[in-house]
Amino acid sequence: MSRFSDARDRGGRYLLGRVREDGGFGNLILGVTEYYKVPAAFMVCGMTGAASRLLNWIRQHGFLPDGDFGPRPAAERNSYYYTYHNAWVIKAAHRLGAFDLAHRGMDFLLGFRDPASGGFYSHPTARDDTTEQDLWVVSGIGWCAVYTGKLDVARGIGRWMRRLMEDQPDYPRELWTVYSRERGLITEVLDGDDFRYVLTRDESRDQSFYHPGIAAGFLCRLYMATGEEEWLDLAREYIRFCEYVGDYHFKLLRAGKVGWAGAMLYTLTGEAKYRDMAVRVGDNLVRAQLADGAWAWPEMGLTGPHNDITAEMVVWLDEIHQAVGDG
Numbered sequence: 001m002s003r004f005s006d007a008r009d010r011g012g013r014y015l016l017g018r019v020r021e022d023g024g025f026g027n028l029i030l031g032v033t034e035y036y037k038v039p040a041a042f043m044v045c046g047m048t049g050a051a052s053r054l055l056n057w058i059r060q061h062g063f064l065p066d067g068d069f070g071p072r073p074a075a076e077r078n079s080y081y082y083t084y085h086n087a088w089v090i091k092a093a094h095r096l097g098a099f100d101l102a103h104r105g106m107d108f109l110l111g112f113r114d115p116a117s118g119g120f121y122s123h124p125t126a127r128d129d130t131t132e133q134d135l136w137v138v139s140g141i142g143w144c145a146v147y148t149g150k151l152d153v154a155r156g157i158g159r160w161m162r163r164l165m166e167d168q169p170d171y172p173r174e175l176w177t178v179y180s181r182e183r184g185l186i187t188e189v190l191d192g193d194d195f196r197y198v199l200t201r202d203e204s205r206d207q208s209f210y211h212p213g214i215a216a217g218f219l220c221r222l223y224m225a226t227g228e229e230e231w232l233d234l235a236r237e238y239i240r241f242c243e244y245v246g247d248y249h250f251k252l253l254r255a256g257k258v259g260w261a262g263a264m265l266y267t268l269t270g271e272a273k274y275r276d277m278a279v280r281v282g283d284n285l286v287r288a289q290l291a292d293g294a295w296a297w298p299e300m301g302l303t304g305p306h307n308d309i310t311a312e313m314v315v316w317l318d319e320i321h322q323a324v325g326d327g
Contacts, residue, residue: 004321012045014293031071037311039092044318067108080122087140118156203248213257220264256316263323
């Protein structure tokens with residue numbers, strides 16, 4: 001058995017042990033922020049019964065009339081990544097045939113769309129020229145647009161990403177990741193939040209290394225759906241940032257999305273450098289796994305098993321396994 005699929009399945013079994021008697025998952029107080037990645041994790045482990053039962057619990061207890069998912073903890077109700085939780089549920093629901101959750105959920109996300117830019121607002125309610133739009137958050141909605149057949153919306157996101165790349169002032173040394181209609185690509189750190197606004201080669205701080213991975217992964221899916229070479233070319237450009245950083249970035253659990261993008265690009269191009277990138281991430285994830293099959297999240301100061309990060313690492317290990325097998 002592949003070391004990647006073995007680690008994936010161990011993570012899945014850990015998550016299965018956190019299903020509650022009522023069919024929900026984990027800590028009820030955390031609501032959508034606890035369960036949102038878990039249907040996808042169960043699905044890739046072949047635990048489709050558990051995935052479907054959890055989706056049914058969401059349908060009964062967490063699916064709102066407007067297509068939103070909840071309950072939403074108070075601390076998350078105004079977060080700039082509000083839609084990211086929805087995106088994971090929608091993608092898994094579509095793949096499992098729960099089209100009521102997928103399509104109504106996608107209709108809710110379309111309410112965040114900025115028709116002028118093609119991007120999506122990073123705020124639950126604000127919709128003006130100053131409202132920011134974040135690369136990784138928009139990329140997550142892009143997944144859903146591809147899966148639910150909204151290809152014109154997905155192409156709009158692709159064009160939005162292309163503008164962000166064209167406006168980078170010093171790429172690939174740094175990648176700026178936030179846009180607004182008022183300012184275009186924002187190339188200064190606001191509110192001291194360098195984690196949100198810029199990704200660099202600096203190895204002295206935790207960084208949002210998932211940005212190039214989720215962008216390139218979405219663009220690969222868009223290329224697969226449309227056959228349009230421009231999206232594959234743009235995926236290569238976004239992942240190019242990852243060719244210029246050291247082990248520090250690749251050892252972050254945030255590198256999981258880079259492993260996914262590397263796996264996708266290897267599948268589509270056959271180029272060894274993308275395979276090597278995927279294997280590098282996969283091996284780091286295997287080494288970081290705890291004895292019980294979970295992952296901790298040291299970047300967040302969390303040293304014990306963590307459900308959210310475990311579910312995500314399960315999904316990325318599956319993507320890597322699909323592309324490279326035993327590596």
